[in-house]
Amino acid sequence: MKKFLSAAVSAFMFLCMLAVPACSASDRKVEIPPENTEKVTIPEAGCTIDFPVKKPYEYQMDLVLDTEAQTVGGHVVIEFYNDSTDPWNELCLRDYPSLFDKADVYASKEKSGGGITEINNVKDSRGGSLEVERDQDDVSVIWLKLKKPLKPGSVMKLTYDFVTKIPNNADRFGLANNIYNVTNFYPILAEYVDGKWSHAKYFVVGECFYSEISNYKVRLTVPDDYKVASSGERVLSSPKDGKLTYKFEAACVRDFVFCASKSFANEQRNCDGVIVNLFYNKENPPEKDMSTVSDVAFASAENSLKAFGEAFGKYPYKELDIVITPNAAGGMEYPNLVLIADYVCHSNIKMYEDFDQLDAVLCHEIAHQWFMGIVGSNSGIEPWLDESLASYAEIVYYEYLGGEKEKNHKYGLSKNEHSITKNWNDKDKLDAAFSEFADDMSYTRLIYSEGKAVLYQMEEILGREKFHGIIRGYVKRNAFKNASTKDFLKALYDCAGNDNEELNEMVGKVFRTKI
Ligand SMILES: [Zn+2]
Incomplete structure (x- = not known):
């Protein structure tokens, strides 16, 4: 997450970057x-x-965004292997939405509607149902005791059904300004490091997220007047009975997120060979005339992809979505998708020239595609x-x-x-x-x-x-x-x-x- 900083930063002329001689x-x-x-x-x-050549973990999700009940849920299949040298007797999942049952994780004043995620029909493909056990100290930590240990290198599929409430919250997880920010929303497999499952506590001003690179195949059903921004690429959309089902594929990402709204305007441009989609609420936009905001956002994306592609290696994905939406901290990064707060999109939010803070927040969030996305931590x-x-x-x-x-x-x-x-x-x-x-x-x-x-x-x-x-x-x-x-x-x-x-x-x- 980007904290909105007023600290000025200084300058050198850009030099053409050359390969650095190898050192022995x-x-x-x-x-x-x-x-x-x-x-x-x-x-x-x-x-x-x-x-990577090696097959990553795989998440298959069949999801429904229910805008009447203000919930998201569905069926999830996670195929993974034990990538450690220890046998796994239990698994750890992170279920961040359940934290929104309590008031202390909300970033906005208008807060309500969160709750504990319902998780049912949890099964191990090697046989047997598994009980959901929530950690006593942290409701977002779920333990699943395996009936048979998963040996190092062995593969299993975990399946479950879930329904989670989407709170009224003008931040990275919540509904505000008619936009659903649906992030960190499904129970995700935690990381096993140094002989234990890692489950750092959630905090509002930064991140505790930590997960494995995975391939995602997602079907998402929404009302047919909704537009959706997401990780990965849309490969299909089919309308039926007033609903629209999107099929998304996201390769080699650490998480899958989406934003949905019936008020979304969507513009698309090619920026340095990457398809960049910009979404904002066209009925209640941050600026009356959004054409300058669009130009600044796309220029920022183009320059970021060029500058970081040269310095850190080319962006390896086909698409990048920018969603202008309520967000307390200014911006928030997710795989292939960045949230930019509507309040930074005003021309007068600036240090030196109009819209320079929009530019600053965008380049920071896009940089996270390398530092969080490509290289996780x-x-x-x-x-x-x-x-x-x-x-x-x-x-x-x-x-x-x-x-x-x-x-x-x-x-x-x-x-x-x-x-x-x-x-x-x-x-x-x-x-x-x-x-x-x-x-x-x-x-x-x-x-x-x-x-x-x-x-x-x-x-x-x-x-x-x-x-x-x-x-x-x-x-x-x-x-x-x-x-x-x-x-x-x-x-x-x-x-x-x-x-x-x-x-x-x-x-x-x-x-x-x-x-
Ligand atoms: Zn950041």
């Missing part, structure tokens, strides 16, 4: 695992990011991995645009203006979990503002081309996997070596993770 393993003095001792090559600028436990990198990507974006925009947005980030090494409070660690921060403000300051400055100063120390190459290497190496701080530092030191004292001093101060 002998450059390193730091301890690294044996599998990475081969020669490290840096992917070329603008390289492709290929889908545990966003509740190591939030810097997606938020600091997406915040740094704003700099990459403004460097790409150049000129005044670049100067304005990079102000104050340079090590000559704000030295991380000199000014860092040793108690702060960038790789801290959300739960370690005293409050939302200190979380936002460190993870967004300081995290951005840390990464920008790495760029200054190593040079832009080399640093972009290192991040590209990190993305390529961890594409469609979940990465950790260790993976980032490995990618950094594999190329930078450990003899750069300026870099070492900063990394030593900022991170607690050692490699």
